[in-house]
């Protein structure tokens with residue numbers, strides 16, 4: 214259930230060439246972002262901000278299915294990237310946690326357009342040990358082994 218949140222603001226972003234454009238409503242008052250040392254997060258150096266998918270609106274192209282996706286492993290995540298410039302803008306899917314299926318959605322925060330009052334340096338980054346599947350360890354202040362800042 215969604216509750217009213219005075220900190221929600223609309224931000225826009227997209228890939229480098231402009232083929233992918235999106236807008237998102239986010240509460241950045243707590244400045245939370247995350248990085249992970251798993252194979253895909255590391256190689257794409259993704260800076261993730263998670264949000265409810267219904268706060269995300271694809272502006273261009275007309276539908277998600279027009280954007281190529283990359284999947285691997287359990288195929289539970291959809292990594293959407295621009296076919297022209299290669300920039301990875303967002304990912305979503307689901308995972309199993311304590312017997313429940315949890316839906317997830319996250320933008321790559323570096324694809325937010327500059328000039329919207331978001332200072333990426335000020336985000337509080339939670340580091341996760343996805344490489345070892347050690348989600349139970351929780352968010353860390355520093356990257357675990359195999360990760361990077």
Ligand SMILES: [Zn+2]
Pocket residue numbers: 228229230231232233295296297298299300
């Ligand atoms: Zn592009």
